[in-house]
Amino acid sequence: MLPFRVINQKTIEQILDMARVIEKVEQAYTLKAQKEATLFPMVFHEFEPGKADMDIKSGHLTGANIFGLKVVSWFGENTEKNLPQLIGTVMVLDSRTGAPRGILSGEHITCMRTGAAGGIGAKYLARPESEHLLLVGTGHQAPFQILATLTTMENVKKVSVYNARSYERAQAFCEKIQEKLLQMVADQYSGQDELRETYTKRCQIEFVPVENIEQTTKEADIIITATSARQPLIKREWVQPGTHITCVGADMEGKQEIDERLFAEARVFVDDVTQSVSVGELETAIKKGIVTPDVIVAEIGEVILGRVPGRQSAEEITIFDSTGIAIQDLLTANLVLDEAEKLGAGTVVEI
Amino acid sequence: MLPFRVINQKTIEQILDMARVIEKVEQAYTLKAQKEATLFPMVFHEFEPGKADMDIKSGHLTGANIFGLKVVSWFGENTEKNLPQLIGTVMVLDSRTGAPRGILSGEHITCMRTGAAGGIGAKYLARPESEHLLLVGTGHQAPFQILATLTTMENVKKVSVYNARSYERAQAFCEKIQEKLLQMVADQYSGQDELRETYTKRCQIEFVPVENIEQTTKEADIIITATSARQPLIKREWVQPGTHITCVGADMEGKQEIDERLFAEARVFVDDVTQSVSVGELETAIKKGIVTPDVIVAEIGEVILGRVPGRQSAEEITIFDSTGIAIQDLLTANLVLDEAEKLGAGTVVEI
Numbered sequence: 130m131l132p133f134r135v136i137n138q139k140t141i142e143q144i145l146d147m148a149r150v151i152e153k154v155e156q157a158y159t160l161k162a163q164k165e166a167t168l169f170p171m172v173f174h175e176f177e178p179g180k181a182d183m184d185i186k187s188g189h190l191t192g193a194n195i196f197g198l199k200v201v202s203w204f205g206e207n208t209e210k211n212l213p214q215l216i217g218t219v220m221v222l223d224s225r226t227g228a229p230r231g232i233l234s235g236e237h238i239t240c241m242r243t244g245a246a247g248g249i250g251a252k253y254l255a256r257p258e259s260e261h262l263l264l265v266g267t268g269h270q271a272p273f274q275i276l277a278t279l280t281t282m283e284n285v286k287k288v289s290v291y292n293a294r295s296y297e298r299a300q301a302f303c304e305k306i307q308e309k310l311l312q313m314v315a316d317q318y319s320g321q322d323e324l325r326e327t328y329t330k331r332c333q334i335e336f337v338p339v340e341n342i343e344q345t346t347k348e349a350d351i352i353i354t355a356t357s358a359r360q361p362l363i364k365r366e367w368v369q370p371g372t373h374i375t376c377v378g379a380d381m382e383g384k385q386e387i388d389e390r391l392f393a394e395a396r397v398f399v400d401d402v403t404q405s406v407s408v409g410e411l412e413t414a415i416k417k418g419i420v421t422p423d424v425i426v427a428e429i430g431e432v433i434l435g436r437v438p439g440r441q442s443a444e445e446i447t448i449f450d451s452t453g454i455a456i457q458d459l460l461t462a463n464l465v466l467d468e469a470e471k472l473g474a475g476t477v478v479e480i
Numbered sequence: 481m482l483p484f485r486v487i488n489q490k491t492i493e494q495i496l497d498m499a500r501v502i503e504k505v506e507q508a509y510t511l512k513a514q515k516e517a518t519l520f521p522m523v524f525h526e527f528e529p530g531k532a533d534m535d536i537k538s539g540h541l542t543g544a545n546i547f548g549l550k551v552v553s554w555f556g557e558n559t560e561k562n563l564p565q566l567i568g569t570v571m572v573l574d575s576r577t578g579a580p581r582g583i584l585s586g587e588h589i590t591c592m593r594t595g596a597a598g599g600i601g602a603k604y605l606a607r608p609e610s611e612h613l614l615l616v617g618t619g620h621q622a623p624f625q626i627l628a629t630l631t632t633m634e635n636v637k638k639v640s641v642y643n644a645r646s647y648e649r650a651q652a653f654c655e656k657i658q659e660k661l662l663q664m665v666a667d668q669y670s671g672q673d674e675l676r677e678t679y680t681k682r683c684q685i686e687f688v689p690v691e692n693i694e695q696t697t698k699e700a701d702i703i704i705t706a707t708s709a710r711q712p713l714i715k716r717e718w719v720q721p722g723t724h725i726t727c728v729g730a731d732m733e734g735k736q737e738i739d740e741r742l743f744a745e746a747r748v749f750v751d752d753v754t755q756s757v758s759v760g761e762l763e764t765a766i767k768k769g770i771v772t773p774d775v776i777v778a779e780i781g782e783v784i785l786g787r788v789p790g791r792q793s794a795e796e797i798t799i800f801d802s803t804g805i806a807i808q809d810l811l812t813a814n815l816v817l818d819e820a821e822k823l824g825a826g827t828v829v830e831i
Contacts, residue, residue: 139481198551478829
């Protein structure tokens, strides 16, 4: 029989910190660019359109000797049943033997690696002096996007937060977010005094709910969209030269967060060409004939490796279409497993 | 946090018996025919061609309120590392909420459900009076094919066993198989005296190693091929009218066990049209232009439901191309989970 480790969400929350997840996600992107990582075709199924779906993302990281998958389901009516809407499970296996290494709760891993992607988009594609982040969306993902951006962008002094349906929700979000971020930093860096101090300071900034999205878009240096929108929330005319935009919401057909015409003007990067074109933010722009897949300058890993320049001038608009790829989850999960082994955390079972 | 049950191989061996697995696999086939089951696209990856690969098969059974997946890897060099070559893991989730139900060792489930498929092929497509089974292949799957066929075909009196590479291996297999089958029956039906007696009697038959495959093919009523062959082992000219053939070996591109010309003459059934045409025994026949996918009369579930006649005369040659589908694993795994819950078997962990 084969032993493997089961790690629940609480243990994962104790183990992961944003700085290290950003490192792991950068590594995932660069391994992909170096052809030491492969994404397998994504499996997607709608149980009931608009109400319940699931996907299985899987891949192989030669560079880390692991392969595996993440199955994530979304059941809109779960709240009534006292269950989370999103439930995810990550399975990591050894790619030298096929033996299972671990099974992990997928929710916090997804939040952290998706946040990390936003931070990485800003790090490589925004102007380094960027001071103003506009976050579109106040959902579960919002605090992770802010924490990651503050981690990679040391000059950010203001975060504007927009909720397309309700100003009140943006207001409520802004009232609580600083405390939440400070708590996240305190928890994540509990044994690392210097880092905790650094990131605690980064959180001492202004959080402002957005009333006028047009005006705020014009003022922002970095825009991150993290919604489940199916209609663009950011218009082309509002986006000023020099802005960087990361879109993290679009991960299935029909989702769209920004004006598709922006792709015709921007310098465009993606995490994975196949996913971006088929289910990402680029999907609509391509389907409408605004651009072809050739508009993609490169996958972000090429930029991290220095093979392809990211932003080339202070006036360019840059876009990072982050669809979320399995190898981000797998490397993050593998980090959790390494740490859990050292700590003796989780439950070892045999299969 | 969400609780789920982890079940290891030993516990699965204690819980499953062939008669019930055959029922479950029949149910999987009929639910598919009734559109109460969906197979998701298969993911396949070769780590090193001919040396190591893996696949992820997944699907949804509306009729049983579950969805899930099986990841199976094959590492040819694992034997040197004291690890099994084939390692499989099945994950079952609730299709009403997305919550995980269980994680199970996939090896014994695969052996049992693949054996069951062979028994079901014979049950619905062989002549009921069939007395002589020819089993091609002496590998891990062989005892399960025999046990399943003896379970569904009460008149079988002789099992001939062929190993294409070595008569000695077939001989060695035949010397031990009866004892092995009796042990399987004793273990599987330990609490069910009547069934144990019935199937113990069914094992009191002749097991004969095959020297002359042409001659034995001519004499057999039922042929089951369970090998990893890439060249046909059974020639068209040898197969007599009235024979039934089930092919279980072909599950990826390039595998082939029987003469592709047989498909032009036989009444052909499959477990899943898509898989059969792309990775099953039919693949080569279609690629060579011998037949088109139209040669498939129906999926086997239609026959079990009585919607499509199986064998129509004592002279027909019938073929069942069993590629192995995820919903067989999922229903079998779900049976294990139901029983394990009753027995308090396995380990409950939280994720």
